[in-house]
Amino acid sequence: MAGCATAxxxxxxxxxxxxGLQQSDGFFTRSRISVSRDDVLAAKTIKIIPTVFSAPAQRTPFTAAQRNLVTNAVDRALCAGLSERLQVVGPSEPADLVVQAVVTNVAATDPIAVGVSKSASIAKSVLLPGVPVPVPRLPLGLGSLSLEAEARDPQGRQKAAMIWGRGANALLGQGRVASEADAYSLAASFGGDFSTLLVTGKTPFGGGLPSLPSMERIGFLLGGTPKYPACETFGRSDGVVGFLGAAVGVPPNWTDNGAAAPR
Incomplete structure (x- = not known):
């Protein structure tokens, strides 16, 4: 059986x-990208329009709350990544670039398969305590996520675009017991990849070792204050609690409070 889902x-x-979209794949990720490098690197400010589900993607049996959790994970990751070079501004402020992503396809996670994997992991720890034997996730019911995104200038002209797809991998992590779990995890991966395209002006795949994140970004990922107030719209990262929740396998909404409440 395949060890990862396809998107x-x-x-x-x-x-x-x-x-002008060109194929540019990573080890687990498939993508097609285009970028006007000089125009993107000349930008100083950027605005994020909240991610949405396309009409076909809404056919996946997620609740509105589950969809919101996934789209907010995209936007939060985008905001964290873009802040490495660009100033993220609020929705009513002018910006050199405006970015928006759309979820175009999503496959739900099978919570039962994840639960069985978690049980196997617990059994191993009981029967073989201290023995470093990895317990891979069952390659059944793996979720996937596909998105399209672009960055436009104030005149509405496209300056960068990406079609992105990735499936969950049975060897990386045990998953969470929730139908939106893999889509939620992959949403952050997409946000990191697309923000890298806009920060560097080049593909995030196959370009050597990634650069180290700034201390501000690390602090944000650990649940701290974001670099720019506009990022508060997407709520704080769940930090250490989220890492522990992912390790245990609890649903994402147990640790992630989602977007900030409107004021």
Missing amino acids: PLDEAGTLQSYA
Whole structure:
């Protein structure tokens, strides 16, 4: 059986243009990207329009709360990554670039399969305490996530675009017992990849070792204050509690409070 889920890279019609998109894949990720490097690197400020589910993606049996958890995870990761070079501004402020992502396809996680994997991991720790034997996740019911995103200038012209797809991997992590669990985890991966495209002006895949995150970004990932107030819109990271929750396998909404309440 395959050790990871597949995610489609179909053109969903949410981008202004699909011209010039080039295949650029990572080890687990498939993507097609285009970028006007000079224009992107010249930008100083950026605005994030909240991520949404496309109409076809809404057919996945997620509740509104589950969809919101996934889209907010995208936006929070985008805000953290973009803050490494760009100033993230609020929705009513002018910006050199405006970015928005759309979830185009999503496959739900099978909570029962994840639960069985967790049980196997617990059994190993009881029967073979202290023995470093990895217990991979069952390659059943793995979730996946596909998105399209673009960055536009104030005149609405596309300056960067990405079609992105990735499936959960049976060898990396045990998953969480929730149907939206893999989509939630992959949402953060997408946010990191697309923000890297806009921060560096080049593909996030195959470019050597990644640069180390700033101390501000590390602090934000640990639940601290974001670098720019606009990022508060997407709530604080669940930090250490989230890492522990992922290790135990509890549903994402047990540790992630989601977007900040409107004021």
